Amino acid sequence: MLNLLTSALLLSTASAAAVVRKDYGHDSENSRKINVQVGVRPYYLVEDMDEGSLKRKLQSCSEGPFKVSDFVFAHRGAPLQFPEHTHESYSAARRMGAGVIECDVAFTKDKQLVCRHAQCDLHTTTNILAKPELAAKCTTPFKPASGGKPAEVKCCTSDITQAEFKSLCGKMDGANVNGTTVAAYMDGTPYFRTDLYATCGTLMTHNEYIELVDGWGLKFTPELKTPEVKMPFNGYTQEQYAQDMINAYKKHGIDPSRVWPQSFLPADIFYWIKNEPKFGKQAVYLDERVDTLEGYANATASMPELAKKGVKIVAPAFFALTKVRDGKIVPSEYAIAAKKAKIEIVAWSFERSGWLNKGGEYYYQYVSPVINNDGDMYTVLDVLVQQVGIKGIFTDWPATVTYYASCFGLK
Template identity: 25%
Template sequence: MTFKSAVARCFLLALGLQWQKPNRPIDGLPTNRPLIIAHRGSSGLLPEHTVEAYQLAVQQSADVIECDLAVTKDRQLVCLHVPWLNGTTDVASHPEFQDRLKTFSMFGITITDYFAFDFTLQELKTLRKVQQNSFRNQAYNGEFPIATFDEYVAVAKNVTNGRTIGIYPELKVPKFFNSILAAHNTTMEEILLESLQRHGYTEATSPCFVQSFDEDSLRFMSCRTELPLVFLTNDEISDGKMLELSKFCYGLGVKKNLIVEIDPSSMDVAREIDLVARAHSNKLKVHSFTFQNEFQFLAWQYGADPYREYDKFVPLGVDGFFTDYPWTLSNYFKTRCLCDD
């Protein structure tokens, strides 16, 4: 039934017709306030994309834990923000892997590094994660391994206090991975969807959002799943593009400067933008990234206080916040009496 519905949506899309989205909330997630989306886990406190960072995010009241995906040499999904390893692991200290140093072009740049797709899962598990941001705590460097996608899902599913924890996987550079996976007659999208189906995420109301900056990747998946799809962008979106995206997407994931613009030279608030209202008029949810506590990420008007930044964004109708500090956002909602249902 689910597959037939996805095919019907794809058929309507091919005809240029509107898909009627289900008018139902996502199973188990709050509806009376914006979602707390733990960006790479509680990544402000622990090395990102580790089981421990995801677990800490859940303990700190995140509604959803977010991960980025890469594919290993043996076609396993692992949680990595980018496919290269040097910035977030100790790979350079492993002499047995020194011959894996390679150069590839992606994201419009040329990168010389160690790449996940040149390692088996067993090899990647010998590496340890490090905190890539020098202004954050380095005490946990070398403590935790890379998380697999299955381990990440297990964190969400193994919560025992009755809460539902959503997941939010992102397909990173799928075209690049698909150029490698073509030899195996599969795609990154198919590997992910097969895994999600195995874990029981199949319905339009399943607590699972699938995100990508790659519009073609989302279109491909829209013909194969009913799961809510989210298009990520760093760029302004016209009304026409919003209408087009609304035919197969649940929502938009946008950088926060597209909602409240900050002058980069003065770090002053320049203006509020009507993106959220326009998205809502096209029946698109809006999740914004990335909210961080450090003063260098906050406009001067916020007085180095992340609560004041949330005070600016929440009234604009943002539906969810990607944050490196889920505990801060949870405490903010409590002080503003935006409690759970």
């Protein structure tokens, strides 16, 4: 009788699993039937806006319906409140309507691909320092702050194996550089975030991320992180690293149309264009040249050359796409040049600046004279969509952009 019951239970479990796979597996339409929830933040931002037609339009959409949108690129998941690049962060992004989810791809000591924003950020994004046996393997083991000098530490994915990586917990990205103990150093979450959901974030390998996002029927934007170790790394070349990332999608049978590979290194973009053209045509060149005035001018002038080399999408920090003219926010020279060269634009990263009544810092530097409240975020987003014509935007809190995308029918 026990064997019969056990067999029945196993069959029941297998059937249930099959049903789940059917409902939530590779069926994009079923995935998009998820009850998208935007929470209270978008409403707070809309109410904080200056009076005008945009505010009235967004208020008119207060009851939804809110839908999954490929315009919404989940930047590291939902790191405004969840530990970045964790299962929990990705799940939150999905619930908030992100149609495209990001994995920043780094490699481990055994040359396996994992999701981390930087190759050497484990000391700020995980609990590695609380694990003495792994902390001892860090490139620079922890040295407490002393004599007015900040704490020193550097822990990289390439310091440990994939199995060791998976034993870590994700935490909110941050550190107290004045910490004189490991515990004090790890207690550094930025003021505009929270540790409420950071009890032990589940770290993800690149393969696990692919399986998760594919199971939801959503799309992918993996970023090949610029190595912080000398390449080749124990014989591992940059080209093999770039190829391994693409190979993972081919191995899982992912259609290239669902993947936006990214890199800050032009050589990676050109490698994909030449060697993996089906993926390369959606390769996103993350353009950090705009961070200096000289670089901004060079980047603007280079658009025709980039287009000639096959680059079809650029992605600068969104401050580079707008400026102020006659007291109004308008498209920048960079944005105009990209459009003229027929290069699409994906911007980064929304919800990453803290309070806008403090000036908005990095992401709002070109429009700070006309920024004075958090609601101005939607004013800037509206210019990016309606005037610049961006293809999508990375966001640390997808719900904020989902609200706008649903209101304006951005699919």
